[in-house]
Amino acid sequence: MTQATRIILAKRPQGAVTGDCFRTEKANLPALAEGQILVETLYLSLDPYMRPRMTELNSYVPPFELDKPLTGGGISRIVESRNPKFAVGDTVIGAVDWATHTVHDGKGMRKIDPNAAPLPAHLGILGMPGYTAYHGMIRMGQPKPGETVFVSAATGAVGQVAGQLAKLKGAHVVGCAGDDAKCAYAVEELGYDACFNHRKETDYGAVLDRLCPDGINVDFENVGGEIFHAVFARMATFGRIVMCGAISEYQDEKPKPGPDKMFSIIQKSLRIEGFIVSNHAATMDEFVREVGALLRDGRLKSRDSIVDGLEQAPGAFMGLLEGRNFGKLIVKVS
Amino acid sequence: MTQATRIILAKRPQGAVTGDCFRTEKANLPALAEGQILVETLYLSLDPYMRPRMTELNSYVPPFELDKPLTGGGISRIVESRNPKFAVGDTVIGAVDWATHTVHDGKGMRKIDPNAAPLPAHLGILGMPGYTAYHGMIRMGQPKPGETVFVSAATGAVGQVAGQLAKLKGAHVVGCAGDDAKCAYAVEELGYDACFNHRKETDYGAVLDRLCPDGINVDFENVGGEIFHAVFARMATFGRIVMCGAISEYQDEKPKPGPDKMFSIIQKSLRIEGFIVSNHAATMDEFVREVGALLRDGRLKSRDSIVDGLEQAPGAFMGLLEGRNFGKLIVKVS
Numbered sequence: 001m002t003q004a005t006r007i008i009l010a011k012r013p014q015g016a017v018t019g020d021c022f023r024t025e026k027a028n029l030p031a032l033a034e035g036q037i038l039v040e041t042l043y044l045s046l047d048p049y050m051r052p053r054m055t056e057l058n059s060y061v062p063p064f065e066l067d068k069p070l071t072g073g074g075i076s077r078i079v080e081s082r083n084p085k086f087a088v089g090d091t092v093i094g095a096v097d098w099a100t101h102t103v104h105d106g107k108g109m110r111k112i113d114p115n116a117a118p119l120p121a122h123l124g125i126l127g128m129p130g131y132t133a134y135h136g137m138i139r140m141g142q143p144k145p146g147e148t149v150f151v152s153a154a155t156g157a158v159g160q161v162a163g164q165l166a167k168l169k170g171a172h173v174v175g176c177a178g179d180d181a182k183c184a185y186a187v188e189e190l191g192y193d194a195c196f197n198h199r200k201e202t203d204y205g206a207v208l209d210r211l212c213p214d215g216i217n218v219d220f221e222n223v224g225g226e227i228f229h230a231v232f233a234r235m236a237t238f239g240r241i242v243m244c245g246a247i248s249e250y251q252d253e254k255p256k257p258g259p260d261k262m263f264s265i266i267q268k269s270l271r272i273e274g275f276i277v278s279n280h281a282a283t284m285d286e287f288v289r290e291v292g293a294l295l296r297d298g299r300l301k302s303r304d305s306i307v308d309g310l311e312q313a314p315g316a317f318m319g320l321l322e323g324r325n326f327g328k329l330i331v332k333v334s
Numbered sequence: 335m336t337q338a339t340r341i342i343l344a345k346r347p348q349g350a351v352t353g354d355c356f357r358t359e360k361a362n363l364p365a366l367a368e369g370q371i372l373v374e375t376l377y378l379s380l381d382p383y384m385r386p387r388m389t390e391l392n393s394y395v396p397p398f399e400l401d402k403p404l405t406g407g408g409i410s411r412i413v414e415s416r417n418p419k420f421a422v423g424d425t426v427i428g429a430v431d432w433a434t435h436t437v438h439d440g441k442g443m444r445k446i447d448p449n450a451a452p453l454p455a456h457l458g459i460l461g462m463p464g465y466t467a468y469h470g471m472i473r474m475g476q477p478k479p480g481e482t483v484f485v486s487a488a489t490g491a492v493g494q495v496a497g498q499l500a501k502l503k504g505a506h507v508v509g510c511a512g513d514d515a516k517c518a519y520a521v522e523e524l525g526y527d528a529c530f531n532h533r534k535e536t537d538y539g540a541v542l543d544r545l546c547p548d549g550i551n552v553d554f555e556n557v558g559g560e561i562f563h564a565v566f567a568r569m570a571t572f573g574r575i576v577m578c579g580a581i582s583e584y585q586d587e588k589p590k591p592g593p594d595k596m597f598s599i600i601q602k603s604l605r606i607e608g609f610i611v612s613n614h615a616a617t618m619d620e621f622v623r624e625v626g627a628l629l630r631d632g633r634l635k636s637r638d639s640i641v642d643g644l645e646q647a648p649g650a651f652m653g654l655l656e657g658r659n660f661g662k663l664i665v666k667v668s
Contacts, residue, residue: 052597224596232593246597259566259593262558263386263580265608272606274599 002029002038002079006069006099007313013054015253017321021054022070022314029103032082037104039076041096041333044310045123046072046317047157048222051250069097073128074333075112075119076102086111093122098313100333117295124328125161125295125302126288132277133161134287136242137220138169140273145170147217150208150231154195155182155303157328158244161291162220164300167191171218174211176201176227178323185326189301204230215239224248232261235270243274251321303327336363336372336413340403340433341647347388349587351655355388356404356648363437366416371438373410375430375667378644379457380406380651381491382556385584403431407462408667409446409453410436420445427456432647434667451629458662459495459629459636460622466611467495468621470576471554472503474607479504481551484542484565488529489516489637491662492578495625496554498634501525505552508545510535510561512657519660523635538564549573558582566595569604577608585655637661 003026010023032038050072053064064070074096078086083106086092094109096102112122124130136158143149149166153159154175163186166173175195177183186195194211201207204227208216215236221228225248235241249255265272294300305325307316310333320329337360344357366372384406387398398404408430412420417440420426428443430436446456458464470492477483483500487493488509497520500507509529511517520529528545535541538561542550549570555562559582569575583589599606628634639659641650644667654663 052601221596224594228596229591229593243596243599246600249594249597256592256594257563258590258595259563260558260583260590261592262555262562262577262606262608263583265577265606266580266610267386268608269610269613270606270608272599272604274596274602274604276600276603279603 001031002101003027004029004097004099004101005310006097007310009054009064009066009068009070012056012066013051013251016251017051017054017318019314019318024311029101032080032103035083035105037078037083037086037106037109038080039092039096039102039104039109040079041074041076041100041102041310042091043075043120043123043306044072044096044098044313044331044333045074045128046313046320046329046331047129048245048247048250048320050317051247051321069099071095071097073123075122091119093127098310100310120304120306120328120330121302123330124157124304125300126292128277129157129328130161130291130302131280131284131287132244133158133165133220134291135277135280136244136275137162137165137218140275141166141218141220141240141242143169143171143218146172148172148174148212148214148236149218149220150212150216151175151192151220151222152227152231153177153222153245153247153323154186154192155190155327156222156325159220159222160186160190160302160327161300162244163192164190166218166220168294168299172212174208174216182326185303189303198227205233208234218242220244222247232264235264235268237268239268239270241270241272243272247321304330306330306332308332335365336435337361338363338431338433338435339644340431341644343388343398343400343402343404346390346400347385347585350585351385351388351652353648353652358645363435366414366437369417369439371412371417371420371440371443372414373426373430373436373438373443374413375408375410375434375436375644376425377409377454377457377640378406378430378432378647378665378667379408379462380647380654380663380665381463382579382581382584382654384651385581385655403433405429405431407457409456425453427461432644434644454638454640454662454664455636457664458491458638459634460626462611463491463662464495464625464636465614465618465621466578467492467499467554468625469611469614470578470609471496471499471552474576474609475500475552475554475574477503477505477552480506482506482508482546482548482570483552483554484546484550485509485526485554485556486561486565487511487556487579487581487657488520488526489524489661490556490659493554493556494520494524494636494661495634496578497526498524500552500554502628502633506546508542508550516660519637523637532561539567542568552576554578556581566598569598569602571602573602573604575604575606577606581655638664640664640666642666 224246517529558580
């Protein structure tokens with residue numbers, strides 16, 4: 001019998017997520033049924049989209065269940081298998097519990113070659129966040145040479161890739177991030193033309209007027225709220241707003257009314273479009289080919305924050321929602 | 335020398351348009367310069383987009399100038415010409431002053447055959463409002479059989495055409511309008527499946543839940559504000575919001591912050607897109623062909639409100655902004 005350590009949703013947050021929303025427990029896992037696998041988590045991905053899942057709102061993925069383990073994307077090793085598709089020792093990527101071990105039916109679980117790239121890359125630039133950036137920026141935003149692109153959360157797991165892809169298309173790329181070190185990294189390492197610290201600046205409109213004097217053609221939106229309002233007011237005619245995330249809204253206790261200011265969308269013939277990358281899985285090959293090649297050539301960089309130990313997951317996740325991570329946030333579990 | 339009666343923008347409105355924003359004057363028009371024409375206005379179109387032009391905000395057309403005549407689309411007759419493209423007696427369509435007579439350089443002025451259709455139709459279903467409905471509903475909204483389409487301002491100049499086009503595509507079409515007579519007309523004459531009176535209903539969410547039980551796939555938006563918020567909350571996955579107008583925002587003295595609730599756009603993979611029909615003039619032929627044929631076959635209807643006399647224009651325009659007109663609003667000038 002395998003004993004798993006796992007993190008349970010103890011209560012749903014009201015506003016900001018607090019430590020008492022989580023509970024760590026040890027559980028004896030049942031013997032495998034036919035078709036099941038037992039996996040040991042190596043790396044667990046922590047992502048902002050998990051916050052809406054903690055609440056009972058109707059998100060694009062079902063909410064987490066109360067008193068059950070939270071789940072997320074992870075890289076795991078098969079330790080026991082009653083499923084002919086998987087052998088003991090295989091390295092796999094797919095949804096697992098926030099746990100040391102998970103019993104799984106194998107659906108959506110995909111084998112990866114552990115020697116092709118460092119394992120965390122499969123959860124970052126070569127995985128869901130990288131593909132999100134690629135689909136949103138390249139296929140939806142479609143920046144043209146000389147256009148101005150804005151990326152909120154410029155150094156986040158998705159933003160760091162989105163900004164670099166826009167630069168490779170010849171755009172003028174401006175971002176914002178939550179501290180000076182991130183802004184310096186965005187400009188010096190990722191190639192952003194400018195990046196402002198949204199915790200220091202108080203007049204977002206003024207700083208955007210200075211950094212984006214011709215307006216903004218593509219907004220790759222990760223944040224929403226006050227910064228987005230300032231960006232929205234500065235969109236250029238025929239601008240595209242790619243709605244990838246709205247992290248500033250996730251912890252609102254009482255949702256704001258809206259949307260308002262819709263006339264601007266007419267005035268400027270804007271397009272605002274939201275997407276969920278899992279709906280585009282069928283065309284992921286193109287991304288793996290293109291971005292894989294850019295990575296090998298050194299034309300794309302990525303940075304991960306890896307925290308050590310499953311027990312760090314709740315704290316790291318709360319930090320993520322406050323912008324305390326740098327790049328892709330991953331928990332090394334085993 | 336020709337004396338024109340014309341209506342001048344006397345002051346810019348703060349909030350609701352009031353009578354003292356307008357002033358009627360008589361003016362002696364100058365002799366024509368080379369290339370100019372003198373036109374006598376037959377019919378003048380009054381449209382909601384004129385409201386933002388009365389304010390100094392940066393609309394998609396430049397604001398009206400203070401102490402100058404307001405302008406708008408009109409059908410006119412040439413009474414004098416120093417432009418080889420136009421002969422005395424020609425009937426033309428194009429921007430004119432809110433005036434009995436306008437001196438014009440001929441740019442954007444297009445000859446029409448006065449026998450092809452009743453003259454007001456060129457300002458309504460066969461003109462800008464009809465083409466707006468066609469481009470927005472057919473090309474952008476793309477309703478599919480069995481989908482649910484919502485049209486705010488269901489019997490307005492644009493809405494009445496948009497709703498009928500969606501019905502012809504096999505959609506379930508629901509609208510709202512500002513009185514019971516308009517709602518009855520929408521259902522009995524235009525073929526809407528349902529239409530609610532937004533001045534009587536108090537809980538827009540509840541009425542939409544009842545009339546659109548499967549959610550809304552296409553919102554053809556003319557209004558914005560509270561009704562739009564209720565529609566937005568009920569959009570179905572992969573829904574399309576066609577931003578055509580936002581009349582509820584035009585008289586806001588203090589613009590609301592926003593847009594907010596952007597996460598919903600991600601959750602449901604929504605697309606919101608604004609447009610200005612004049613950017614699509616190059617493909618208007620397709621519309622004239624298709625909608626002209628539907629009109630001849632009796633498969634499309636339209637209703638105009640024609641008020642008699644230029645001096646009625648300010649009052650009729652204020653009524654338009656309050657939803658007091660029925661169908662396309664036109665002033666018979668001469």
